[in-house]
Amino acid sequence: MNKDFSALNPKLVWKHFAEICRIPHPSSHEEAIRQYVIDFAKAQGLEWKEDAAHNVYVRKAASEGMENRVGVVIQAHLDMVPQKNNDKVFNFETDPIDAYIDGEWVTADGTTLGADNGIGAAAILAILEDKSLSHGPVEALFTATEETGMDGAFGLEGGMLQGDILLNLDSETEGELYVGCAGGLDATTTFEYEAEPTPACDCVALKLTAKGLKGGHSGIQIGYQRANANKVVFRFLDAIAEQYKFRIASVDGGGLRNAIPREAEAVVLFCKSDVEAVKEAVKAYEQLIIKEYTDIEDDAQFFAEEVAVPAELMPADLSDKLVKAIVGCPDGVQKMSLSMAGLVQTSTNLARVVSNGKTVKVQCLLRSSVRSEKEALGAQMKAVFALAGGKTELSGSYDGWNPNMKSPILAAMTTSYEQLYGKRPAVTAIHAGLECGIIGSKYPNLDMISFGPTICYPHSPDEKVEIASVEKFYDFLLRTLENIPVKA
Numbered sequence: 001m002n003k004d005f006s007a008l009n010p011k012l013v014w015k016h017f018a019e020i021c022r023i024p025h026p027s028s029h030e031e032a033i034r035q036y037v038i039d040f041a042k043a044q045g046l047e048w049k050e051d052a053a054h055n056v057y058v059r060k061a062a063s064e065g066m067e068n069r070v071g072v073v074i075q076a077h078l079d080m081v082p083q084k085n086n087d088k089v090f091n092f093e094t095d096p097i098d099a100y101i102d103g104e105w106v107t108a109d110g111t112t113l114g115a116d117n118g119i120g121a122a123a124i125l126a127i128l129e130d131k132s133l134s135h136g137p138v139e140a141l142f143t144a145t146e147e148t149g150m151d152g153a154f155g156l157e158g159g160m161l162q163g164d165i166l167l168n169l170d171s172e173t174e175g176e177l178y179v180g181c182a183g184g185l186d187a188t189t190t191f192e193y194e195a196e197p198t199p200a201c202d203c204v205a206l207k208l209t210a211k212g213l214k215g216g217h218s219g220i221q222i223g224y225q226r227a228n229a230n231k232v233v234f235r236f237l238d239a240i241a242e243q244y245k246f247r248i249a250s251v252d253g254g255g256l257r258n259a260i261p262r263e264a265e266a267v268v269l270f271c272k273s274d275v276e277a278v279k280e281a282v283k284a285y286e287q288l289i290i291k292e293y294t295d296i297e298d299d300a301q302f303f304a305e306e307v308a309v310p311a312e313l314m315p316a317d318l319s320d321k322l323v324k325a326i327v328g329c330p331d332g333v334q335k336m337s338l339s340m341a342g343l344v345q346t347s348t349n350l351a352r353v354v355s356n357g358k359t360v361k362v363q364c365l366l367r368s369s370v371r372s373e374k375e376a377l378g379a380q381m382k383a384v385f386a387l388a389g390g391k392t393e394l395s396g397s398y399d400g401w402n403p404n405m406k407s408p409i410l411a412a413m414t415t416s417y418e419q420l421y422g423k424r425p426a427v428t429a430i431h432a433g434l435e436c437g438i439i440g441s442k443y444p445n446l447d448m449i450s451f452g453p454t455i456c457y458p459h460s461p462d463e464k465v466e467i468a469s470v471e472k473f474y475d476f477l478l479r480t481l482e483n484i485p486v487k488a
Contacts, residue, residue: 037142051156053151054144058128075142076141077121087110127140147258167450167451168435179407193360209233210301228261248355250267329350349365369429451473
């Protein structure tokens with residue numbers, strides 16, 4: 001593996017990204033990466049501040065002759081999504097990301113890379129460091145804990161930002177300018193129960209496992225119609241429920257709300273006389289899933305293995321109702337936009353199903369660029385789980401960012417991109433919760449654009465960033481700063 005980024009361009013960007021990879025920074029464990037930014041600001045002699053929400057703000061004065069330009073805020077978040085393959089031994093809170101060059105890409109060995117949003121943060125640090133650049137007043141905003149709740153954006157203080165333009169560096173397709181995003185809503189359902197001792201019976205415990213799925217970002221990749229591991233497991237149980245008696249002992253599926261579940265498993269008790277038939281049903285079901293997801297999932301797996309009979313089980317009534325509830329829970333694309341071709345308007349991700357012997361927790365992330373649709377989807381989710389005896393809490397709601405096609409910075413950046421690369425950039429919206437929506441609600445006069453390099457499979461261990469796109473993205477960012485208009 002080639003782990004030497006020193007030959008990659010732009011050198012300052014890759015230098016800082018290599019440092020970011022060495023510093024553990026999963027969501028809610030960002031102390032070290034914040035300190036890296038603060039120490040950097042101090043070493044560069046730049047004004048800095050950390051607010052109560054743990055956002056870090058750094059200001060760089062205009063270069064000579066550019067003092068009369070409109071102020072620009074450049075923004076990225078400091079946390080990363082901690083996802084790894086099951087067979088990878090790794091602690092995101094202590095271990096550095098094992099990043100390496102793989103042909104035309106940079107990726108990581110068995111874990112998320114953190115290019116989302118580490119490349120954006122590295123680009124900002126490069127701008128702050130490079131004294132040869134031409135730009136007006138620049139403010140750097142490094143926000144906290146974006147991936148699990150946009151805590152930094154929600155906690156951003158009013159009056160901190162002085163600029164009139166916000167450049168968010170958290171988009172993931174080079175050559176696209178994003179002018180709108182979806183809002184979000186968290187749904188958490190709880191089933192409480194008293195575990196029952198496993199009765200003395202001639203039974204066998206099977207661990208049913210779905211794995212090998214692509215997963216990915218629950219907003220950006222939701223329109224790809226990838227399989228949801230939680231759905232795969234519970235759909236099988238529902239399919240055999242009338243033919244075979246079973247009891248669920250435990251379930252552990254999915255991970256973070258904003259990641260499509262790649263893996264899920266459930267320990268289920270069957271009558272010994274049914275086990276061989278169930279194993280055959282598992283094999284047939286795996287082939288059904290593989291066929292159903294042809295050209296979508298390359299390595300879908302579903303299998304059963306015998307495990308020790310657990311000491312306790314879920315109550316029979318809960319076991320039955322949980323299967324029906326998960327099968328009935330909305331998941332995936334719910335509605336496409338009629339105003340922007342190809343854009344998902346409303347979706348939900350059945351992200352996590354996990355038991356602990358006392359409760360089963362079901363976590364979903366709902367997204368929509370239409371507030372009323374998001375709220376209606378939340379009500380639907382509550383209704384489905386209420387019928388099964390679950391209690392659902394809706395929280396963390398935030399609105400989207402409505403496109404402004406007459407934006408001055410959009411017009412300027414479109415012209416700059418065309419001058420650099422001989423073609424116009426695509427102008428679109430994203431089905432993900434960019435911080436622009438929240439920051440814009442606190443600073444309503446900001447003229448905002450989001451853009452970035454090409455990052456594939458974010459929020460999954462397959463995450464990778466295209467090397468050539470980083471250079472194009474950074475050159476475009478520099479050209480944008482050079483062409484910021486004079487203050488009115």
